[in-house]
Amino acid sequence: MTGPALSSTATLRETMGSYYRSLGDADTAPVAWCSSVGPAELLRALGYRVFFPENHAAMLGAARTANRVMPIAHAQGYSQDICSYLTSDIGAYLAGETPLKAYGLTSVPRADVLVFNTNQCRDVRDWFEWYGRQWDVPVIGVRSPRSIDTVTDDDVEGVARQIEALVPTLEAVSGARLDGARLAQVVAISRECSHLWGACLGTAAARPAPFTFFDGTIQMGPAVVLRGMEEACAYYRSLLAELEERVRTRVAAVRGESLRLYWDGMPLWGRLRALATNFAEFGTAVVASTYCNSWIFPDLDADDPIRSMARASLNLFIARSEEPKEQYIERMVRQFDVDGIVFHDCRTCPNNSNTRYAMPQRLSKRLGIPSLVLDGDVNDLRCYSDEQGRTNIEGFVEQLADTRASRRGA
């Protein structure tokens, strides 16, 4: 059973709500679309209101609007096999649907410029270019190296130069000049937010964990959309206080927590609650994930804003090769002391599925803990079988529980 709800969530709703509402304000600052780990700090320093379409797509998934609207994008020639964030978002736009209607918007905010970073995938760029054509606005971005072994100074230099090259267009669109001091300030706030969010996630190392991966996917909202804004820091200060209090008083996110798991890969937005309940029913807490931790950027440095933004975007898990990814998961498994790893094989996002080049097998052997591969998708529920998923999870938990029982019995 899941434990009590976090009381901070009420503030979270307000914080997110006012952010969404601000996107609908007419005649205020220009709007920039930004990919999840695009140069948001730069956009904020130039006074843009920043919209993150991946967050919007996740809302479409969570509201289960995605499956209804994706076929519209498929009919436009965007395959069922590519990013279902892209197809749900474009499909929703064409259908005139958006969950932002709840915040007074009639559609996604029209972009004045769209800014991508391909450190995560090519799909964000294709996605943004569709809107760029639609609205006849510039689509610019960083073409990042991927599958990086060690991030070199040359890599950082290359990306930093690309970020700098965005500035003239961004200045022309916004009509503002980039102020170095303002950028440093935004980077400092962003770094603080990342630090606080990291501290929140770190509390789940406690036994019992005060919150789980499933809570984290909701709680991470401000770290995603308010990066570089003081509001995000304020929220995480209060969340951290609540989580630390939970640790002190041993309030468990999963009642009777006994097994602890690590989650790698995307969430299944349309099945978040069902999966959270599923694991909790078996006394199993999914205590940490690659996904939630991907919004921690320790590299950000106010003394060297652009180069540190470049380094942060390159050091990110998703941009790395297999070995550093494995080392990362190994560190997490040790830090959070988990009994097993669940890998989500996300059908339409190979970029965030670490199941396809035998990583689960290698890691199970290396770490001596079992892993489970769940077939599913971030937004396309046709790729997920509830029954098979449930049996897979239940079977995995049975196995872990039996192994533990027989070890204790031996």
Next chain:
Amino acid sequence: MTLMRYYAGIDSGSWTTKAVIIDADGGVLGTAVKRSGADLAVAARQAYDAALARADVPAGDIVAVWSTGFGRHNVEFANGSRTELDCHGRGVAHYVRGPVTVVDIGGQDAKVIRLDAGGQRVAHRMNRKCAAGTGSFLDEIALRLGVETGALDGLAAESAETLELSSFCTVFAGTELLTLIRSGKRPADLAMAAYRSLVKRVQAMEVFHGAMVATGGVVAHHPRVVSLLREATGGEVVVPPHPQEMGAFGASLAARDGAVAVGDALDAHGNGDGREASAATGVGSRQDVG
């Protein structure tokens, strides 16, 4: 007069429902297989009654009934349930000493389960949402060849030419088959090609080494699959008694052993919320995990 203790297991599969009655030593007294149909609860009851009748055991002598399979939570009269992954492993471990790899090929899915030397399950894999590599694939092929699925094995026995079905999915394999029929290929060779294709799909699920045990409805009704598995892996493939009812048999063993449902097992050993584990009782209270 000593009181006899009997146990039952129900495997509520998406295609068929199986029931097994055992005695305290795990000896099988009666089994039954029914079509699951639309009402899983009714099918479970029918299979249970039929197995009881075959075993000649009155329902009142059954100490505990456990369920497994796709519809395990629909078996209202069950005292507990475990997944089919657990029950197949448990059933096989009763007959074969580990380490062993269990390959279960059913009507709608295929799974591979690895057991260690002590019969403890250490890993599993289920096929994706796809009919290829399962009984449904054979049904589709039989339909295209105009024979009953049950006649496919006999037909393949007459195969003289080695043909390959290269398609990835059942629908494509169906059209590929039509092309081959039109080009004059013999049904016997096509039936054999279908079996080979199925075995290839199963082989792609896991690296097979060491002893293998094959179970499931497809294994029970299509001995060709077993001989092809043997050929393909070059190792021994054991088919235990009642391969189709292995899941139900495992569930009956779980009933006998009072296998603890997952949540309860964890409470017993972990830092749970204080509920008592009801190991070895398994009776009376429903220890369902879901």
